[in-house]
Amino acid sequence: MTLRTATCRCGQFRAACTGDPVRVSVCHCLECQKRSGSAFAYQARWPDDQVEQTGDFREWSRIGDSGESATFRFCPTCGATVTYTNQGLPDLTAVAVGAFADPHFPPPEYSVYEGRKHQWLAVLGNGIAHFD
Structure with a gap:
């Protein structure tokens, strides 16, 4: 079984993900652009019970463009967001793909908010499925 570990930049907040992700996507919404500090965000999702989060983290929630709540988990030391949950995709934990530091990570299957x-x-x- 595959085990992938994502970490924050200082390495103290970790997410160990077992198995393959059930969804890999990129998002172009303006809030994901702000969160990632890039032109889009790249994330993978696993069932909650396949993600073990260790280390110290803080949470921050907001209502997204979809009207649903998202809760972001980030390192209080370096500020990097490693995981988040989304009310619209219950029982799944999203992990920022960049936190794996793996250039061979599987490509996205979905590209969302392409209007932005x-x-x-x-x-x-x-x-790749494309959604406006």
Whole structure:
């Protein structure tokens, strides 16, 4: 069984994920752009019981563009967001793919909020579902 471990930048907050993710996606919403500090966010989701989070973290919640609540878990030392949950996808924990520091991580299957995608950006790949 596959085990992937994501960490914050200082390494004290960790998420150990067992098995393969059930969903890998990129999001172009403005809030994900702010959260990631990039033109989009890249995340993978696992069932809650397949993600073991260790170390110190803080939580912050907000209502997203979908109208549903999301709760973000981040390191109080370095500030990096490692995991979050979304009311619209219950029983799943999302993990920021960049926190795995793995350039061979599986590609996204979904690209969402493309109406807010930067014009210079193209999400390419076979079988990727695109949603405005």
